[in-house]
Amino acid sequence: MKRRQEDFANLVNEVDIIMLDIEGTTTSISFVKEELFPYVRQEISNYLKETWDTQLTKDDVAALTRQVSEDARAGVEPLPTSHSPEVLIPALVATVAAMMDADSKVPALKALQGHMWHRAYLNGAITGHVYNDVVEALQQWKKAGKRLVVYSSGSVQAQKLLFSHSCHGDLLHYFSDHFDTSVGAKVEAGSYRTILQALHSPPPEKVLFITDLVKGELGGVTNLTFIVC
Structure with a gap:
């Protein structure tokens, strides 16, 4: 476990942009x-x-x-x-x-x-679920100067609602950009090319996508770095 934590920290240090999935990544699937x-x-x-x-x-x-x-x-x-x-x-x-x-x-x-x-x-009927360790990570990454973005199958509006009305308060300010499947499916290379273009074309190796998609679905779609959680 310690080795995996060190590897993850090294990956984070090497990238400029961290892109987060939501369901199963920042937020419980059950929510x-x-x-x-x-x-x-x-x-x-x-x-x-x-x-x-x-x-x-x-x-x-x-x-x-x-x-x-x-x-x-x-x-x-x-x-x-x-x-x-x-x-x-x-x-x-x-x-x-x-x-x-x-x-x-x-x-x-x-x-x-x-x-x-x-x-x-x-009206308070729903409060967005976000894992405790996600909040800690957002704080650390933002402090380290990382650009944080979201790419989820949920609509951009739904993403913003979840993070602005989360169980930890308003977390929306941590994110600079939001993407949904209007750019394409998460298993299609073209989706990531569209996102990179919207992010002003950073080198793909400088972007880390943290998701719950299985590795087989992501294999070879882009040169981005993926972490499957």
Whole structure:
């Protein structure tokens, strides 16, 4: 264990940018699976009813409607053409549940989830989980002059909500940049090229990505350094 800790410290010393995954890395997988996602399933009907006339929800409903019509893989029937909330809300609830069952990562679903979580964080219904040792590491890395960024399958909005409303208080200030799957999947080399470009093209070997992805999924995708935790 001591040797592994020394190796990790040496890797950190050699890089300029540390990029963190979230689920299974900074944050317990159980928080995502047992709190965030169940909250959406349990509260979506009430949320839609309470926010139906807001522009934000109108935009979310329009995006979901387009997604269902474009993607047969959503696994649901087409949404009703009726604009009545009494008719459309139950159909939307079923649509979202089917997308979540399929582990869909489409932007329309991510946006709605993010808006629901935003409300939940603000009213205290949810508090973001972050491991104790992550907070200590963020403090040390920032003090050492490292640039800290996030790359997660969760939307940028969801990332910022989690860190700004964490169980350790507001941690958002530690991070300079956030990336989600809008840049591509974490197993695709092109995703990392896009991120490096957004970070003003640092040498790949100067970037360390800490993630819970298995090594086989990451093998050969880029020249970045990976730590699988």
